[in-house]
Amino acid sequence: MPAFLLAVALVLMTAVSTPARAANDEAQIDSMIEDLQGLVDKAEREKLADPWFIEDLRGLISRYSETWPVVLLDHSFDSREAAPKAPWQIRQGKMQMDWSRGLRSRVELSKPTQSDNEVVGQIIGGLLNQALTGQQAAPADDPTVPAIASATLAVSNAFHLETVMTARPLERGSEGGLEIGVFQKDGNAGYRLTIAPTADGQGGTLEMFVISSRGTSRLVETASFTGGFLDDQPLKVALSRDPAGxxxxxxxxxxxxxxxxxxxxxxxxxxxxxxxxxxxxxxTMLVKGTAPN
Structure with missing residues (x-):
C-alpha cells in the first residue's frame, strides 16, 4: 500500500475506533481532521494520489467539519451614539448608527459602479490613514465616497460570517452594492461577498471575490436571486468557509x-x-470559527 494511503487509513482507523462526536472526543476528532487535512494538502501538492480520490477525502473532511463551534463575535449594532461600539471603526466615508435600523450608510454613486480593485485601493487608503494618524478617520461629507467600516478580530481560516441587513432604494438609483468579508493582517487580502440589487430592486446578484495582497481581485463565483431586496425587510446574508476549503x-x-x-x-x-x-x-454581525480569538 502506498505510504499516503497507509497514512490516511491509520488516521481514519483512529477516528472510528472511538465513539464519534462524544463530548470527550471532540478534541480527538478535531485533531484527526487537522491531520487528515494536512495529508490531503501534501498529496495534492506532490501529486501522491488520484485527484478524484483527493476530492473524495476533502468531501469527507467537509462532512465532519462543517460546524464552527466557537463564537468569535456576536455584535448588535444598537449604540445610541453616532459611532458604532468597539471593535468597529469607520475607516472611510459616512457610516453611522440609526436607532431603528442599525449601522447605516447611504452612498450615491456619481459615476458607474466602481470595480472591486478600485474599492480595494480605497480600503488600503483608509487603513493607511488610520495607521499614520493613530486615530479613526473622520467620516467624509461627500455622499459619493464609498463607506467602509472594519473590526480587528482574530478569525480562523475556517469561519462563518453572518449579518442581518436591510436595504432601501435611492431616489436616483445607482445602487453599487454592499460588501462584507474577511481580511488578513495587511488589511487587504481575503474574501469578499458583494450583494447588489437589480435595476428594479426585485432581486439581485451575489458575487464572491478573492482579493490578493497586491489588491487585485478574482471573481470566484456569482449567483442571482429573485424577490424583494430594496424593501427595507430584514435579510440574512452569510459567507462561510469550512476546514476543507x-x-x-x-x-x-x-x-x-x-x-x-x-x-x-x-x-x-x-x-x-x-x-x-x-x-x-x-x-447584527455574527462571526464563528474553529479556534478561539
Missing part, C-alpha cells in the same frame, strides 16, 4: 454559492463592511 454564500439560509477555493491557508485578522453605493443598514 469550501466557500459558501447564502441568503436567509438558502445556499446560492458553493465552491472550493484554497487561496488562503492562514487565519484572518479582521472583518470588513463596504457600501459601494446604496442605502444599507446592518442590524
Amino acid at each position: 469550501r466557500m459558501r454564500a447564502a441568503l436567509d439560509d438558502v445556499e446560492l454559492i458553493s465552491v472550493e477555493d484554497r487561496s488562503f491557508r492562514d487565519p484572518f485578522s479582521g472583518i470588513l463592511i463596504v457600501n459601494k453605493g446604496g442605502d444599507y443598514a446592518l442590524k
Whole structure:
C-alpha cells in the first residue's frame, strides 16, 4: 500500500475506533481532521494520489467539519451614539448608527459602479490613514465616497460570517452594492461577498471575490436571486468557509454559492463592511470559527 494511503487509513482507523462526536472526543476528532487535512494538502501538492480520490477525502473532511463551534463575535449594532461600539471603526466615508435600523450608510454613486480593485485601493487608503494618524478617520461629507467600516478580530481560516441587513432604494438609483468579508493582517487580502440589487430592486446578484495582497481581485463565483431586496425587510446574508476549503454564500439560509477555493491557508485578522453605493443598514454581525480569538 502506498505510504499516503497507509497514512490516511491509520488516521481514519483512529477516528472510528472511538465513539464519534462524544463530548470527550471532540478534541480527538478535531485533531484527526487537522491531520487528515494536512495529508490531503501534501498529496495534492506532490501529486501522491488520484485527484478524484483527493476530492473524495476533502468531501469527507467537509462532512465532519462543517460546524464552527466557537463564537468569535456576536455584535448588535444598537449604540445610541453616532459611532458604532468597539471593535468597529469607520475607516472611510459616512457610516453611522440609526436607532431603528442599525449601522447605516447611504452612498450615491456619481459615476458607474466602481470595480472591486478600485474599492480595494480605497480600503488600503483608509487603513493607511488610520495607521499614520493613530486615530479613526473622520467620516467624509461627500455622499459619493464609498463607506467602509472594519473590526480587528482574530478569525480562523475556517469561519462563518453572518449579518442581518436591510436595504432601501435611492431616489436616483445607482445602487453599487454592499460588501462584507474577511481580511488578513495587511488589511487587504481575503474574501469578499458583494450583494447588489437589480435595476428594479426585485432581486439581485451575489458575487464572491478573492482579493490578493497586491489588491487585485478574482471573481470566484456569482449567483442571482429573485424577490424583494430594496424593501427595507430584514435579510440574512452569510459567507462561510469550512476546514476543507469550501466557500459558501447564502441568503436567509438558502445556499446560492458553493465552491472550493484554497487561496488562503492562514487565519484572518479582521472583518470588513463596504457600501459601494446604496442605502444599507446592518442590524447584527455574527462571526464563528474553529479556534478561539
